[in-house]
Amino acid sequence: MLLSFYVTIVITLNGNEWKAKWITFSTLLVYHVKRYILCRRMGSFIVSARKYRPETFDTVVGQQHITETLVNEITNDRLAQAFLFCGPRGVGKTTCARILAKEINKGTVPEGYDFSFNIFELDAASHNSVDDIRALNEQVRIPPQTGDYKVYIIDEVHMLSQAAFNAFLKTLEEPPKYAIFILATTEKHKILPTILSRCQVFNFDRITIQQIVDHLKSIAIDEKIEAEEEALHLIAQKADGAMRDALSIFDQMASYGTEGKISYQEVIDNLNVLDYDYFFKVVDTFLAGDISAALVLFNEILQKGFDGELFLHGLANHMRDLLVAQNASSQQLLEKSKEIAGRYHKQSQEVTASFIVNAINILGETSNTYKTSRNQRLHVELALIKLASLQHAIDVTKKKSLG
DSSP: OHHHHHHHHHHHHHHHHTHHHHHHHHHHHHHHHHHHHHHHHHHHHOOOOHHHSSSSSGSSSSSSHHHHHHHHHHTTTTTOOOEEEOOOOTTHHHHHHHHHHHHHTSSSSTTTTTTTGGGGEEHHHHHSHHHHHHHHHHHTOOOOSSSSSSEEETTTGGSSSSHHHHHHHEEEHHHHTTEEEEEESOOOGSHHHHHHHTTTEEEOOOOOHHHOOOOOOHHHHHTTTTEEEHHHHHHHHHTTTTTHHHHHHHHHHSSSTTTTOOOOHHHHHHTTTOOOHHHHHHHHHHHHHHHHHHHHHHHHHHTTTTTTTHHHHHHHHHHHHHHHHSSGGGGGGSSHHHHHHHHHHHHHHTTOOOHHHHHHHHHHHHTTTTTTOOSSSHHHHHHHHHHHHHHHHHHHHHHHHHH
C-alpha cells in the first residue's frame, strides 16, 4: 500500500520535476521500509524477565522453602486467607502470588478458563488512599461467578497510608470464605503489626549466584547465545540476588558486542566492572613489597575511568574472598566460577590470615574516610603504601617476638 502510494505520486509528475521528486520520494520510501522492518523486529522481542517468567511453582528459582509450603497447603486444603510475601526486589514475590492465585482455583473451573476473572491486582504505590481500599472492600463482597476463590494481590503494600491500613483491617480479619489476600512488599518493617498478625508471612531469600548462573545458562541455550561462564558469574554478582536484574543485564549484554555471544571482556566493558586481574596483581605487589608497582597499577585503574572508592570496595572484597578460600570448610562461600575460584585458592596459599585481616582493617578505615578526604587519590595511595609495607611489618614483629 505504501509503495503504490509513492508510485502513484511519481507517475503523476512530468518533465524535470520527475527526477527531483523521484529522488525525494525514493529516499522517503527507503526510510519508511527500514522503519517498518525495525518496528516488526522490535515488536517480536520480549524481554527475558517476561518471556521466562515462571508459570508453575516448580519453575520458580531459589525459593523452594516457600513453593513447597504453598503446594502442601493447596494439596491438603489448609489455605490461609491472607499471605504476606516479603523480601528483596526481583526474587519472585509477585510471580509466586500469581501462580498461587491460579493454582488454588485449578480443578474448580473449566479447562482453558481465563483466571484473570478471579484475580485482582492492586498497585499500592499508586492506589494507596482510603478511597482505593474502600472500593476494594466493596468489590470483595461480590462472590466469584466461576471457581471457588477470588484472589486479591496487593503489591508494594507498605505504601498504603495509615488510614488505608486501618480501613483494610476489618476485611483482612474477617474476609468472606471465597476471598484470599496476597500482600507483597520489599519493606516488611513498614507493615503495621496488626496486619502482620493477620497474615501468614513468607520471607523470600536472595537468589544465590550459582542459582542465577544456572538459570542464565538454560536461557542462553534456548536463545542460542554462546555465553562464557565467567561472564554469567559477573552478571549474577552485579544483580545482587535479584533474578529480574540478572535477566535485564543478560538482555543488555546479548545486544552488546558480538551477536549471539556474551564474553567476559564485553561484560566488564559494558557494566564498568573492574577486572579480577587487577586485584590479583595488586596483592602480588603487596606481597613483594613493591610500592611503586602498586601505585602504577592504581594509576592505570584511574585512567580506565574507575574511581578510588570502587577500587577500595573491590579490593576489600578480594581480601575477604582470599580469607574464605584459605579454609576448605568456608570455600563454599566463594561464589565464583571454577577458573576464578582456582586463582583465589592459589593466591590464598601465599598470604597469611593475619596479613588479610590487617589489610581489610586498613581498607575499611580508608573507605570510611574517603569521601571527606580533600585529596582522594593521595588518600588511596597512602593506603596502598601501608599495604605494600604490611608484610615486612608482620615479618619484623614475628622476629622480635621470637628473639
